[in-house]
Amino acid sequence: MRSIITALLPLLLPPTFMAALSHAHFVLQSPPSLGFTDTKEGQSPCGGFDIANRSTVTDFPVAGYPFYLLTTHTQSEFEYRAALLNDTAAWLDLIPPVLQSSVGYFCLGAVSGISAWVGLDAVVQVKQSAPDGVLYQVSPGSN
Numbered sequence: 001m002r003s004i005i006t007a008l009l010p011l012l013l014p015p016t017f018m019a020a021l022s023h024a025h026f027v028l029q030s031p032p033s034l035g036f037t038d039t040k041e042g043q044s045p046c047g048g049f050d051i052a053n054r055s056t057v058t059d060f061p062v063a064g065y066p067f068y069l070l071t072t073h074t075q076s077e078f079e080y081r082a083a084l085l086n087d088t089a090a091w092l093d094l095i096p097p098v099l100q101s102s103v104g105y106f107c108l109g110a111v112s113g114i115s116a117w118v119g120l121d122a123v124v125q126v127k128q129s130a131p132d133g134v135l136y137q138v139s140p141g142s143n
């Protein structure tokens with residue numbers, strides 16, 4: 001199994017990406033993340049990025065937005081959460097935690113927004129808890 005994955009990943013990913021993934025990580029692809037820094041992904045709450053950075057803001061409909069990510073952890077738990085920009089200590093789960101047990105791309109068709117937050121600036125966070133640590137990626141949003 002491991003050799004199949006090792007063989008497939010270079011076909012799926014650009015070489016610079018492979019270099020960044022020298023050890024286990026995950027990378028949020030949708031909604032667009034603020035960025036991915038290999039060595040800082042374990043820093044809460046944004047994997048080394050500034051939670052107030054609004055350089056890419058995704059319009060996040062209450063009806064839902066598709067999430068997808070790449071993970072190289074064979075087993076982990078993902079939390080899909082959001083906080084208002086004016087209260088970033090209070091994270092709310094958008095869906096219950098998801099246990100995931102394979103590597104590669106992982107998709108959720110539509111994760112609902114929070115209707116009470118329509119018109120407010122928020123930050124979406126995906127948090128991965130794996131045996132070797134906890135990792136974070138965020139996406140600025142408004143709904």
Ligand SMILES: *[C@@H]1O[C@H](CO)[C@@H](O)[C@H](O)[C@H]1NC(C)=O
Pocket residue numbers: 034035050053054055
């Ligand atoms: C905000 O995030 C973008 C994308 O990651 C980055 O290019 C930019 O330098 C950041 N701005 C600040 C002020 O940190």
Ligand SMILES: *[C@@H]1O[C@H](CO)[C@@H](O)[C@H](O)[C@H]1NC(C)=O
Pocket residue numbers: 084086087120
């Ligand atoms: C954040 O903003 C919303 C909408 O204006 C408000 O209802 C809420 O009380 C604010 N929260 C904090 C902690 O200021």
